[in-house]
Amino acid sequence: MTKVEQIARWCQGEWLAVADKDAALTELCIDSRNIEDPATTLFIALRSPMRDGHGFIADAWQRGVRNFLISHPIDTLPQDSNVILVKDTLAALQQVAAAHRKQFHIPVIGITGSNGKTIVKEWLAALLSEDRSIVRSPRSYNSQIGVPLSVWLMAPEHQLAIFEAGISQPGEMEKLERIIHPDIGIFTNIGEAHSEGFLNTRQKINEKLILFRHVKQLVYCSDQVQLHECIVQYTHALRGNDSSSGIQLFTWSRRQAADLQVTHTHSTNGKTTIQALYDGSEIQVTIPFTDEASVENAIHCWCTLLLLSVPQNDIRERMMGLQPISMRMEIKHGINDSTLINDTYNSDLTSLQLALNYLGQQRQHSYHTVIMSDILQPGKRDLDLYDEVAEYMSRRNVQRFIGIGPALYKNKASFRKYKQLRSIFFRSTEHFLKNFHMLSFDKEAILLKGARAFTFEKISVLLEQKVHQTVMSIDLSALRHNLDVYRSLLRPGVRTMAMVKAFAYGSGSYEIANLLQYAGIDYLAVAYTDEGVALRRAGIKVPIMVMSPDATSFDRMIAWKLEPELYNFRSFDAFTAIAATLQVSQYPVHIKLDTGMHRLGFNAADMDALAERIAAQPGIKVASIFSHLAASDDAAQDDFTRQQAAAFDTMSGKLVQHLPYTPIRHLCNTAGIARHTSLQYDMVRLGLGLYGIDSSASLQGRLRQVSTLRTSIAQVRHVPAGDSIGYGHHTIAPRDMRIATICIGYADGYPRSLGNGKAHVIINGRPAPTVGSICMDMCMTDITDIPGVAEGDEAIVFGQDLAVTQLASWAGTIPYEIMTGISQRVKRVYTNGE
Ligand SMILES: *Cc1c(COP(=O)(O)O)cnc(C)c1O
Secondary structure: OEEHHHHHHHOOOEEEEOOOOOOEEOEEEOOHHHOOOHHHEEEEOOEOOOOEHHHHHHHHHHOOOOEEEEOOOOOOOOOOOEEEEOOOHHHHHHHHHHHHHHOOOOOEEEEEOOOOHHHHHHHHHHHHOOOOOEEEOOOOOOOOOHHHHHHOOOOOOOOEEEEEOOOOOOOHHHHHHHHHOOOEEEEOOOOOOOOOOOOOHHHHHHHHHHHHOOOOEEEEEOOOHHHHHHHHHHHHHHHHHOOOOOOEEEEEEOOOOOOEEEEEEEEEOOEEEEEEEEOOEEEEEEEOOOOHHHHHHHHHHHHHHHHOOOOHHHHHHHHHOOOOOOOOEEEEEEHHHOEEEEEOOOOOHHHHHHHHHHHHOOOOOOOEEEEEEOOOOOOOOHHHHHHHHHHHHHHOOOOEEEEEOHHHHHOHHHHHOOOOOEEEEEOOHHHHHHOHHHOOOOOOEEEEEOOHHHOOHHHHHHHEOOOOOOEEEEEHHHHHHHHHHHHOOOOOOOEEEEEOHHHHHOOOOHHHHHHHHHOOOOEEEEOOHHHHHHHHHOOOOOOEEEOOOOHHHHHHHHHOOEEEEEOOHHHHHHHHHHHHHOOOOOEEEEEEEOOOOOOOOEOHHHHHHHHHHHHOOOOEEEEEEEEOOOOOOOHHHHHHHHHHHHHHHHHHHHHHHHOOOOOEEEOOOHHHHHHOHHHOOOEEEEOHHHHOOOOOOOOHHHOOOOEEEEEEEEEEEEEOOOOEOOHHHOOEOOOOEEEEEEOOOHHHOOOHHHOOOOOEEEEOOEEEEEEOOOOOOOEEEEOOOOOOOOOOOEEEEEEOOEOHHHHHHHOOOOHHHHHHHOOOOOEEEEEEOO
């Protein structure tokens, strides 16, 4: 508990209103949608180019918050509240966290590096939690905001803290160091990723090293030459300033003498044994992984445990129990129109809160169920723990709670206190499965959260809607990342309309629209009225423009608050007639101008007449005027693009002149945003870029791949040389071949033109070319040179290592066509990493 008065002092805030300076606070909240316990919450109004937290003060107040930290004076101060004014709320949040940190005298481990931060943190927590109570960053909270929120979680019962720090620009680490102030450092590695803000790798390393300014010990791999050189120089430089300070380096290496010198690694049967020399003796550990990244992460953990004097015997035993860490929450279509959120992240209270936030966002369903296992978190008494869990459930308006495990079963009473909450308990997962047929799941959002030992994957199989083995997974956090990349290119004040037409370019509609709405998008656009209605039905509230409305659906559009694009006098007259009949006034419409694309739009010669007609129609209001660029991605056509822009200026200028208000103007699509920054006007229309593809190629390196299309191998067979494969009896095996038949065909949207070796899929990490023609539901691939392929194995059709653009070029088309062509029978699965 910290008094609000203390917080004001820590950030040198000015009191604008005082209700109770002694109010005790436990929670810092930056998003009014995620308030846990309003009475003890401080709402911090952060300001970013995309969103201003000051606009959500009223909302937070509505939800019961009475303590506010703000940086801009607001018109009406919230009543009965403490309101503290500072210059910069983010800086204040960081100061508060740093001051909070100073109160604790426990060892703090700080982790940075390009990859593996989160895994090393989670594994260390798992390896050390047997003998101490640990606080750590939730998920990958490692940013300028994530770090202070993580450090704020430090409490008197903790004996060790583990925090990760990530940066994207020079100057950031200094702030994170002041907050975390680690005693022990781990530098995982340095890669090329996210280098935009840095001149070169050395600059990036040196910036990250600032985290270790005050550490006593630093763990890293000295085989990384640049990293090693920078660290040696850095420690010399530190010593130069102050002869008493000296960082004790703890290195590991596969090539040279080091504190832990790895002499041999050997993988079989899914396990890797790592042998090393330490302190003159030979020691070894075995981990249940074989991939290089896991081996590296495990060695970092090993070094840290040795440094903390954990006995080698204990280390060996615990390492064998390491488990994969899933950072992801998966969203799937569940049975009976329900939505299933599968969170396999280590179960603890903090991760439960994050998962509940996520559940709360599933507004398409009003009924929410949580299925949860015992929490395997040492250090807290069960009764207190489950009292707290039950309180979370009731606060978050969860309607049904299904608890699985002996501890939950024993603590039923904690839940039964809440009359609104239906609760059911099972002693074990097996008991639940046996009784599954007695429970019903229907049109609801279901959060599935189980510690690994409870094998909740068995439950998830039952709750998933089963369709077809071919699955397209959509990484929502990558989509969010891409949105932010494009937003960062916008001049201040320029709005964003996201194009979610054609089922969000094949990615699915509701889930994408929900994410965009959550991210504060200004507008959505769909092609047809029905698409818009589906989004409204699912609870999407942001303005939606419909680009090809047909006159027969105008009344439905009005009923569902959808805004039409009007592109000629016929559509204009038809809509205004309906608007008059339905007696609406000032209904928002969008005027499309033809500036050279010659698809839809009013012509230059129509402007005067159009202006007159608009003036004569009080039923409508022009929300925006726009046009579409025909060749914004092509430098050779930039003269034409400028010509289009000039025509747009003239034509829209004429209309605006006659209007008593100023509509929004917009012209750029994805490639336009990237290539024609001077043409952003008041809004841009972002399409393909959101989904990870930059048709102008200039931004491709900064975008993340959003969709991965996977299928499975139905059959593996041997085909002797001379036999034919597939339809037509004309593809003859030139040699003895092994063929894998995979479950994707042209009916799934895999173009028929990709047959006969024009394309490949990825099996076991290797390319498997198509053989023979693509069939309707299947196709054959050549796996003769890929060892170890079994029936049921996965084949990747496109994704991280095989871009949609590559597939498109093989098929002689554009990525838009491939993406929107993936059939609706292909199941979409959404993942959401932080
Ligand atoms: C589809 C569409 C866009 C988006 O184009 P991208 O190239 O995918 O960014 C923008 N404006 C209009 C009118 C569109 O139809």
